[in-house]
Amino acid sequence: MAQTGILKSSLAKKYAMAATGLFLCLFLAGHLAGNLQLFTAAADGGRQFNEYAKFMTTFPAVKVLSYLTYFSVLFHLVDGIVLSLQNRKARPVRYAMERASTNAGWSSRNMMLLGTIVLVFLVTHMQNFWWQMHFGSVPMQQLEDGTQIKDLYSVVAAFFHPDNGFALPAIGLYLLGQFALGFHLWHGFSSGFQSVGLRHPKFSQIIGGLGKAFSVVVPVLFSAIVVFMYITQA
Amino acid sequence: MTEMPKHSVALDAKIPEGPLADKWTHHKNSIRLVNPANKRLIDVIVVGTGLAGSSAAASLAEMGYNVKAFCFQDSPRRAHSIAAQGGINAAKNYQNDGDSVYRLFYDTIKGGDYRSREANVYRLAEVSANIIDQCVSQGVPFARDYGGLLDNRSFGGVQVSRTFYAKGQTGQQLLLGAYSALSRQISKGKVTMYNRHELMDVVTVDGKARGIIARNLVTGEVERHGAHAVVLCSGGYGNVFYLSTNAMGSNVSAAWKAHKKGAFMANPSYTQIHPTCIPVSGHYQSKLTLMSESLRNDGRIWVPKEQADVDALRNGSMRPTDIPEDRRDYYLERRYPAFGNLVPRDVASRAAKERCDAGFGVNEAGEAVFLDYASAIERYGKTEANVQGIQAPSAEKIRELGEAVVRAKYGNLFQMYEQITADNPYKTPMRIYPAVHYTMGGLWVDYNLQTTIPGLYACGEANFSDHGANRLGASALMQGLADGYFVLPYTIGDYLADDIRTGAISTDAPEFAAAEQAVRDRIAGLLGNNGKTPVDDFHRRLGRIMWNECGMSRNEKGLTQAIADIQDLRAEFEKEVCVPGRPDRFNPELDKAGRVSDLMELGELMCKDALERKESCGGHFREEYQTPEGEALRDDKGHAHVSAWAHTGVPAEATHHKEELTFENVELKTRSYK
Amino acid sequence: MDFTLKIWRQEGPQEEGRMETYPVTGITHDMSFLEMMDVLNDQLIRDGQDPVAFDHDCREGICGMCSMFINGEAHGPNRKTTTCQLHMRSFKDGETIYIEPWRAAAFPVVKDLAVDRSAFDRIIQSGGYVSVNSSGNPLDANAIPVPKDDADEAFNAATCIGCGACVATCKNASAMLFVSAKVSQFALLPQGQPERMSRVQRMVDQMDKEGFGNCTNTGACEVECPKGISLDNIARMNRDYLKSQVTGE
Known part of the structure; x- marks a missing residue:
């Protein structure tokens, strides 16, 4: 058994990066599936969306998943910083002339920058919604059977309402975040598979294609929802 | 300069008694051994880490000796063995084409023009099969056929397929195998590896090799290393010609220092x-690149018949x-109808030189011939069209198909x-155009690979032992x-059995102190010289002398002149050379200066040796000794011997010793390829 | 042809380095890049200046010794080409050419453009071999059949020349392509199986100890590798290392 063990070696860090990254891709898919309800939520006053939100915040199995997600984000973040610092140390003197674009894609060379933008977005995003849902004062919605659930939909709708003075800058940041996310995924998705060794002449094209599709579709849909919310309320 | 050797002694090669086929087994059974506990008490220095050096260092360490290896x-x-392209011969007879140890032995003796030791x-030939077993067990990825077994190719005009290969990178794969074995012993601490170290002298104590003086090329430190035996695996000296297929760093210094300390x-x-x-293209050319011999299997070699066409080619008109077919001279096919373009290396090279000397060289310098694939492309194209069932293919289609076949066979070379x-x-x-590739000569060694200095051994290209006057392809x-x-x-x-106590x-x-001081003095002398001329300049001039007078063909007048010219050059070097930089830093110019200085002395001895050998054999062609048709004329009565030279201070005044070659198992014949 | 060269000059491992500018004239298009450097050094020596130190040996693209970062790319602008096989016809007359050493903490500069790549040797020493003695009597070579495809793929991995272009070009100075090529060669062959798991562990451990950076799968190494070693090898090593950790062998 190697002395460095699973947590210390450079490859282990890569596995962690890949595992957390790929798990977060799953999270994105799930989150997007939930958000897609916003396209039709106005029809029932957001009831279905709110029930979904309640389910997501209370159902035990989902709770476990959500803790896994927090952990993944944190680990992905810390691991990424550690790796970046090590990588900087591995080349103390920079080249005077470097033509990196001739041999590697832009996004693959700027994962730290892209990840940082996504992180900034994530902090504001969580402050706006997640914090509100968990700890903020969310208006309650009365259901037919008399029970009350948190009306997250109204928070979202109000946030992206043209009357909200911050709506446009928020949307701008949102779109920027999605843009960065898209490029982050452009490299990250297939890179995750490569890191754990899932590469084969037969499958790597499929994985690559899937990754590219994922990295375009997911951010575009997220963005579309936000734009939709703004436009339809105008 | 003395014309005659001062005195000549017969050298004892210590060849074991008994029938040829039993000699090695018998010898192994009867020589003394060192027991494992005692091996731990014995140090061996190995200089050079090519195929011979890496494998020797690894094997000695595996057996238990303490090894210090230097490169x-x-x-x-990185050793230049890595550049060997074609393959490695072994008498495995996997192809069931009648190969045997005897046949490999016979082909090698004949290929060497009967100037090697039986x-x-x-x-x-006997151990050749073990090499393949050994390399495969190390994970060397030789080419294989679809059944998963090892593939062979034929090579160098012999009649069997016995060459194992790994595409065009056989040397690389074999060297990496030996390097792996060496690395394993380094990790165990059985080999101490000294990279970027150059041997500066061999130290003898009481007549025995007891160590070396080495220089750390990074720090410039001059170091003493003691050992019970020293093994030189320092390769060949083709760089004496300046332009050769050798690596830039390949040099004779280790062997030459040993020679100056008494090794013949x-x-x-x-x-x-x-x-x-690939021919020389300009003054600053530093290196010649080999195109594998396999290209002659399909290519046709020619020059124009008429001078007017040559001129038109040269001025680009x-x-x-x-040039139409009837104005082309396929001179190998003309002179050697039986073997055509597949004559041995020495014959093909001389024929190219003959045409170029006659003024038919096809580049600006007049030193190139054509190797033409047009007819092979057409031939393969037609066959391929038949195979694919294409009726009446156009000339263009034939070309296209033919090019694809040639690409598959020789793509990387093209x-x-x-x-x-x-x-x-x-x-x-x-x-x-022909280029210097390999040197068959080297340190004289007996059957045990020991030089004339007890405790000093030489392996691989550094010794002279196996290839006679011409080496076969895939035998190095x-x-x-x-x-x-x-x-x-x-x-x-x-030998080491005596050293256990x-x-x-x-x-x-x-002796160590004196050798070290001499090295320091030489370095100080070179750096302190107030010359103006860079080392490369001398190297180029040496190369020109050697190529012109001691190259593909030699004569008494030219060789005598060359010796005088080299002596002048050496004197000029001592006065005029400019070696910049410091002794205590990485200083490639200083390293080069030492090497070129040794190469110049060696060049002088080479001319002396060529002068003494009044016959033509293998790669040595003396213009005075040829048949009326211009073929090599061997003198088996007067020159069936190894010339071994002892240093006396001036290379051209070296003492000539002979080892008479006796052939008990093969009959001496004239090689004919007509 | 004439060029302006911007070359990294550094006296020794401890000294500070800097870029210096040198004009070089009278270059012909059929000179190799290293021959152009020879011309420069010839001029420098005749002018009483210190010539530029650089590593080179075989000058036919196989020994792996030459190692220049030319105009922002390892071994210059041509693909699957070592510096020694690069010719001046690949440059425009009058061009300014930047020439730098491989830059990595694990490859300290020896002098000018020459670097110390012994880290690669130590990685091979940590496990890049099959443990078999040469003095024994191994099996007949054909007693170990190897499927042709595996043999060919092992060969492709084994063609690595250890030049370090992968490290030089990687934005993280990672040695993964080099290490994985050797790991792959043996992982693909039956001879390599007994030590397969311990080998990958030992070699990765050594790689980490040497201070190379981490692989972020940019793929630059594969593009710049003069021998075209594939990223498939890195994936194979990732897989094997993971397996070795999970199975705990």
């Missing part, structure tokens, strides 16, 4: 000039493809040619690994 490169993996060559230099003038290399020359060899014939790798893996590790025990060799002996 001048930044890693043992017992050594037989042993080489054998047949130094035996040089292999490879016929298919005509392209080679414009690509290399295009990379270097910017000519597309599918469309226009390649320009090639075989010899390097045979010496390193399977011969030296056994034979050295016979000697204890560690102290480097405080006055």
